[in-house]
Amino acid sequence: MADHTSVAVLGTGIMGAAMARNLCHAGLDVRVWNRTRSKAEPLAAVGARVTGTPAEAVEDADVILTMLYDGAAVLDTMNDALASLPPGAVWLQCTTAGTEAITPLAGLARTHGLVFVDAPVLGTKAPAEKGQLTMLAAGPESVRDVVAPVLEAVGSKTVWVGDDGATGAATRLKLVCNSWVLTLTHGTAEALALAAGLGVEPALFLDAVSGGSLDCGYLHLKADAILTENYTPSFSVTTAAKDARLIVEAGRAAGVRLDVAAAGGDRFRRAESLGHGNDDMAASYFASFEA
Secondary structure: OHHHOEEEEEOOOHHHHHHHHHHHHOOOEEEEEOOOHHHOHHHHHHOOEEOOOHHHHHOOOOEEEEOOOOHHHHHHHHHHOHHHOOOOOEEEEOOOOOHHHHHHHHHHHHHOOOEEEEOOEEOOHHHHHHOOEEEEEEOOHHHHHHHHHHHHHHEEEEEEEEOOHHHOHHHHHHHHHHHHHHHHHHHHHHHHHHHHHHOOOHHHHHHHHOOOOOOOHHHHHHHHHHHOOOOOOOOEHHHHHHHHHHHHHHHHHOOOOOHHHHHHHHHHHHHHHHHHOOOEHHHHHHHHOOO
């Protein structure tokens, strides 16, 4: 079935390009579109058809996968594709769009006869490139066989959390998971910034917690980025700031005060103002120092 599944990938940034590449490697018929076409063109080398418009990409597609910046970008792009949206196609909405965006996106799908699957992902550049993302998904059982080849190509695990994408169940889980990821990122950055300020050798801090209950692989991953000054983005500061805002907004709507997430958003915006918007979110480190 995978050999005959046609997938339109709308958005070929860090994550979307990696996902499209793995879909090509899995033998699917892949069409790609990106607002900046040059970011999509390298995918032609692995068999993707690069298109000039969202409408061209989605024509006759079995599955439409959106991996864009935010909910507004997804809505704009899908509106641009309206003329060619194939009724009955499955829409895998993988963008971290936030809870408020779900209603208009699901509404567009319903109006135009698409099957909406809320399907944000857990993972950054490296797992995306390896096809090892964790897919969080909510959608009807009737289309799960249709999307299985797509999910298997881009992820190592799929967690189905509901049978109605319009409820935003997968998006809510994604925001909870991301709140933890961003907290760990800031914790690592601040601990290393404090070590620098106090004249503590960073290796001593990492050795002190290594192997104990305070240790985790993510700490060492982000610490290595900071200590080697390698801020090649797996998840950029600007995107992390956006996600922090979505997390705080979701909490506020639910009557939950998220002081740490709000402060973390401020750190990302400060790092962004210092010129680190396109760097990996480990560049939260720079927010600890005066410019």
